[in-house]
Amino acid sequence: MPSTDAMQTAVFRKPALGTMLLALLATWCISLLRFAGSSDPVWLVSEICLLAGWCSLVGFVLLPRYGSEFFGVKAPAQKTLNAGPSRAQLWIWGIGCLLILAPWISRWILVGFFGSSGEANELIALAMLQMGGLWQAAVARTSRQEWLSFLISCFLVLFGLASSDRGDMIQIAAPFTILASWWLMARYWDSIEEGFLVSESAPVLTLRLSILGILGLGALGFLAWNSFSKDAANRLDGWMPTSGGNRQGESWARQGVGDGDMLIAAKDEAFTFGPVDSDLFLESEIPSMYDLVSDLYGETVPKKRRYARAISLDNQIKETEREATESKKNSKEFSAVRQPKSNDKKYEPKGTDSRAIAYLIGETPQWLRVESFDHFEDGIWTHSEDLFDPKTNTNPSMITIQEKPWMQVQFPPTELVYSVRERLATKIINFQSPRLITPSLTTHLHIDRIDQIDFYSWMNDGQLMMPNRDYVPQLTVVHQLYQIPQLHALRVPKSAYAQLSHHQKAEDTNATHGLHDWIGAYTRLVGVHEEPSARVQQFRDEVFGVLASNATDWNRVEAIVGGLRRFESDRDATAPEDCADVVDYLLETKRGPDYLMASAASVMIRQLGIPCRLCTGFFASPSRFDRIAGQSAIMPEDLHTWAEVHVHGMWVPIEPTGQYPQPREWMTWQQRAVEMAWACRDYFRNHPYQTLAIGGSFGFAFYFRQRLAQAFLCGVSLFSLLLPTPLRLRYSLRLLRLRMWLWNEPLPTHATLQQWLGKQLTERVSISPTAARSFIGIAQRLAYAPVHEQRLDPGQEKLIGQVLRSIIFSGLKSAAVPGRISPIENAI
Amino acid sequence: MNTMTTTEPLATPTSGDIQAWIGGLRRELNNVLLGKTQVVELLLASLLARGHVLFDDLPGLGKTTLAKGLAKAVGGKFMRVQCTPDLLPSDVTGFSILNQKTREFEFRPGPVFSDVLLADEINRATPRTQSALFEAMAERQVTIDGEPQSLSPSFLVLATQNPVESVGAYPLPEAQLDRFTMKLKIGYPDRASELELLSRSRKTTNDFEAQAVLHGDQIVQLQQAVTGVAVEQSVREYLLDLAECTRNHRSFPLGLSPRGLLQWQRVAQAYAMLNERNFVIPEDIQAVAAPVLSVRLTSNSIATDQAIESVIASVSVPRL
Structure with missing residues (x-):
């Protein structure tokens, strides 16, 4: 019969690094899910804190088992299965429970004290499971614990794969699968090997029974609760992934773990296309674009000259007024000169509790266009009837994507500029307009069960609309694919995409016929014929001053936008009614509402010969993201x-109002790296002294890295003076070991305290051999003697204090020749 | 018969007594064998651990002298057996002979009925004779004519063997090697010691003889005191790790047996007591590793000492 010692050696195994690697990969998967499911970046802080906590646990529990000399932590004593848990094990279990609960606690703190919106329940539950798996992997000492960690990891990865269609999830799953196969094979061979030695037959029946018992009790409790409260079942909403809904294959429902039932029912059901027989909607007042513009920007200033003319033509007054009103209501013009708002009147719909115009499911921020205006005169923007782009918008066709009919709206002309495509969906709630709300770079559009192309049409400004309807029906969900522009090539001077202006080509008599037609269609979009005013010229000189001589057109556009974004954004700073030139007015006051900024940007860009137009629509802000519904309210x-700005066939949004973020652009990681390098270069050029200081500091720190680290560790050692003597001795010796490691003289695994410390104390710290021998004797007593033998007399405490102070304050002289410590050397 | 067969409970010596007794013994042995303090320490550790010692070294290095010195110093009965191929088991254990006067068989005890038995050149005895020592070494008793006979409680076998002469020799089987606690090599003395040796022998024709500094009860008391030396959990685990390493080491076809492990721990306890400690530290384990392991482990590739060194180098010492 094997001895007890031999048996416990056989029963407990060293934890496998593979198990931890699998748990880390699963953690990565869950991090991606949390990233996709959380609008609040605090999840990252929480994740980092959790991982740091876990790493600490690994450091103090796991590394000593592999003989790490870095931490020098004593491995917790191994116990037989029927022995009670040691204090170290209780600590480990306590830390484990804390780690598992940490996601929930951190959300509670963030929501309660920092005003964060927090994460969804499912994500918190997943994070807790993830921490459980990590913890098990770190502290696993039996194969059953490793199996538990392995199963948790597998579940998390499978869950991540099932509930997300991210490409990087598959990239994680592939190595996970390989590693998991390897892990299973290793377990199999281990089980064969161990089968001949000792049977690892821990009494798990109790464990299983207890788990079943807990689950059963939980189910009984829930049933009891449900019998008393009819609402209890609904409380589980949001706790189960893909809860609710009758379409399990719906990708939106899978991603938006939340109120799936309502989301799907209100999203794609066909009855929402017809007139809705619901009091809720019939009685509500639905605003038009005109109402919204008037509410938010103030009323348009009436033109006096037209009114003056009306005096003599009495019959035409009403007609003109009526036409003007109709024109305004149909949004044929947009005045940049508006009356200040009289009060803070906000649109309040009746019959519904939602003020939202629409909902957006997709990436935010998003610029959703409703109208565009291409002609600017006397402070009024209008759209021309003949400016419908014949090249990019002709021949729309219906194609099938994922078995659904999609209309191809426009063709991205160059793959270089337009290579990345994303998807969003808008749901109209309270908006009375036949126009569809779309991003500028929409290429494909889909409404459920609409497979006829004549269902769509274009407004004369190129905006998509639903013909023969007063407005798009409420709750219509419009799925769209849109491009993320890749603008890097526009900034490269020698690139074929460097030139955006067309006035030179328009004058080129050798231009091809088609190009000539195209340029002709856009003649009114450019304003080269207008002479820039003195103030505009001054502004241009100012913002173009930092540009290189070979700057591209897009560089100029960005310079103008950058200059305007420095202005103060103020919606109440409207132009005066008698203002002749709103652009000059804005450049003078350097503050104004967004439509003045946009007008100024458009006018100045057009004066460069670059086609540009004004857009009105909605800005979908990330701050309105509803994490439960997975959508953003507008x-x-x-x-x-x-x-x-018209960029090689498509209209790219620019944002001249500093209050709003810049529109997103796509960059490859190489481009990002180059951009960052150029930004660093610019910083270094503009801040030479700071650069020198930073470089000098880094050089100094690198050259004196060992001394700095030593000084830091000495500082840390000072805190040990506050500890009781045994603890102080223990931590001082660990720090001494760390300092020696920094001197590139790590403690060999086989070296004993006497062999190593005697050498260090006499050679490095200059302590007399007698004192060193006494000190080592005390240290050995504290390390290896029974507890009742560890009491120290005052003389010994004093000696320890003296030696430790010498260790802390000594500079650790470098030994002349670091000698090899023989394993069987009988030192001292 | 001058054997130490006391059965009365012994008074517990104080730590001062223990160190005084050990000091005297150490002084005497160091006088006998000059310049070999470490060998003397290990021999003392083996004595305190109730372990038998196999001296494995060249002729003339002081093996017999040391054994005789030890027997003298502990004040016990010393017997010597010169092992040859014609040595019979009864020559070692004793035999019964018919007394012509009384017409009864009388038992004539053999050399094993002593406190210190020196088995010189043990590998020259036949396996049959070697195995006669099995029971005596392991259980401190012999069975003659079906009657078990107890030996002295402090019975100690000091055997010697010459590693260079293999003709007409019978290598000790593993079973017997495992009954020895350690194998000691004495080696050549250093120059100063040899000078002292020459100086000492110049004045006298007799060998230097040790004085008896202890008696049998005191040896037993020391051996009992060794069991009170503490071995903490971390040190025991270190010992287990080392043992496990020998079992998995590619140089050793056979790993350390549990009996060897127990003896290793006991010798380490004794070594700690020799160093005036009442607890074992990893240095103790390491210091006695080579003699304890080399007697029972044989490397099939590199030198045994080298293999033992690699075992120790590959196992982490428990840290503070």
């Missing part, structure tokens, strides 16, 4: 005006 006050 409110009436999100009405926004910006500009679009």
Whole structure:
């Protein structure tokens, strides 16, 4: 019969690094899920804190088992299965429970004290499971614990794969699968090997029974609760992934773990296309674009000259007024000169509790265009009837993507500029307009069960609309694919995409016929014929001053936008009614509402010969993201005006109002690296003294790295003076070991305290051999003697204090020749 | 018969007594064998651990002298057996002979009925004779004519063997090697010691003889005191790790047996007591590793000492 010692050696195994690697990969998967499911970046802080906590646990529990000399932590004593848990094990279990609960606690703190919106219940539950798996992997000492960690990891990865269609999830799953196969094979061979030695037959029946018992009790409790409260079952909403809904294959429902039932029912059901027989909607007042613009920007200033003319032509007054009103209501013009708002009147719909204009499911921020204006005169923007782009918008066709009919709206002309495509969906709630709300770079559009192309049409400004309807039906969900522009090539001077202006080509008589037609269609979009005013010229000189001589057109556009973004954004700073030139007015006051900024940007860009136009629509802000529903609300006050530049066949949004973020652009990681390098170069050029200081500091720190680290560790050692003597001795010796490691003289695994410390104390710290011998004797007593033998007399405490102070304050002289410590040397 | 067969409970010596007794013994042995303090320490450790010692070294290095010195110093009965191929088991254990006067068989005890038995050149005895020592070494008793006979409680076998002459020799089987606690090599003395040796022998024709500094009860008391030396959990685990390493080491076809492990721990306890400690530290384990392991482990590739060194180098010492 094997001895007890031999048996416990056989029963407990060293934890496998493979198990931890699998748990870390699963953690990565869950991190991606949390990243996709959380609008609040605090999840990252929480994740980092959790991983740091876990790493600490690994450091103090796991590394000593592999003979790490770095931490020098004593491995917890191994116990037989029927022995009670040691204090170290209780600590480990306590830390484990804390780690598992940490996601929930951190959300509670963030929500309660920092005003964060927090994460969804499912994500918190997943994070807790993830921490459980990590913890098990770190402290696993039996194969059953490793199996538990392995199963948790597998579940998490499978869950991540099932509930997300991210490409990087598959990239993680592939190595996970390989590693998991390897892990299983290793377990199999281990089980064969161990089968001949000792049977690892821990009494797990109790464990299983207890788990079943807990689950059963939980189920009984829930049933009891449900019998008393009819609402109890609904409390589980949001706790189960893909809860609710009758379409399990719906990708939106899978991603938006939340109120799936309502989301799907209100999203794609066909009855929402017809007139809704619901009091809720029939009785509500649905605003038009005109209402919203008037509410938010103030009323248009009437033109006096037209009114003056009306005096003599009495019959035409009403007609003109009526036409003007109709024109305004149909949004044929947009005045940049508006009356200040009289009060803070906000649109309040009746019959519904939602003020939202629409909902957006997809990436935010998003610039959703409703109208565009291409002609600017006397402070009024209008759209021309004949400016419909014949090249990019002709021949739309219906294609099938994922077995659904999609209309291809426009063709990205160059793969270089337009290579990345994303998807969003908008749901109209309270908006009375036949126009569809789309991003500028929409290429494909889909409404459920609409497979006829004549269902769509274009407004004369190129905006998509639903013909023969007063407005798009409420709750219509419009799925769209749109491009993320890749603008890097526009900034390269020698690139074929460097030139955006067309006035030179228009004058080129050798231009091809088609190009000539195309340029002709856009003649009114450019304003080269207008002479820039003195103030505009001054502004241009100012913002173009930092540009290189070979700057591209896009560089100039960005310079103008950058200059305007420095202005103060103020919606109440409207132009005066008698203002002749709103651009000059804005450049003078350097503050104004977004439509003045956009007007100024458009006018100045057009004066460069670059086609540009004004857009009104909605800005979908990330701050309105509802994490439970997985969608962002678009409110009436999100009405926004910006500009679009014509870039090689498509209209790219620009944002001249500093209050709003810049539109997203796509960059490869190489481009990002180059951009960062150029930004660093610019910083270094503009801040030479700071650069020198930073470089000098780094050089100094690198050259004196060992001394700095030693000084830091000495400082840390000072805190040990506050500890009781045994603890102080223990931590001082660990720090001494760490300091020696920094001197590139790590403690060999086989070296005993006497062999190593005697050498260090006499050679490095200059302590007399007698004192060193006494000190080592005390240290050995504290390390290896029974507890009742560890009491120290005052003389010994004094000696320890003296030696430890010498260790802390000594500079650790470098030994002349670091000698090899023989394993069987009988030192001292 | 001058054997130490006391059965009365012994008074517990104080730590001062223990160190005084050990000091005297150490002084005497160091006088007998000059310049070999470490060998003397290990021999003392083996004595305190109730372990038998096999001296494995060249002729003339002081093996017999040391054994005789030890027997003298502990004040016990010393017997010597010169092992040859014609040595019979009864020559070692004793035999019964018919007394012509009384017409009864009388038992004539053999050399094992002593306190210190020196088995010189043990590998020259036949396996049959070697195995006669098995029971005596392991259980401190012999069975003659079906009657078990107890030996002295402090019975100690000091055997010698010459590693260079293999003709007409019978290598000790593993079973017997495992009954020895350690194998000691004495080696050549250093120059100063040899000078002292020459100086000492110049004045006298007799060998230097040790004085008896202890008696049998005191040896037993020391051996009992060794069991009170503490071995903490971490040190025991270190010992287990080392033992496990010998079992998995590619140089050793056979790993350390549990009996060897127990003896290793006991010798380490004794070594700690020799160093005036009442607890074992990893240095003790390491210091006695080579003699304890080399007697029972044989490397099939590199030198045994080298293999033992690699075992120790590959196992982490428990840290503070």
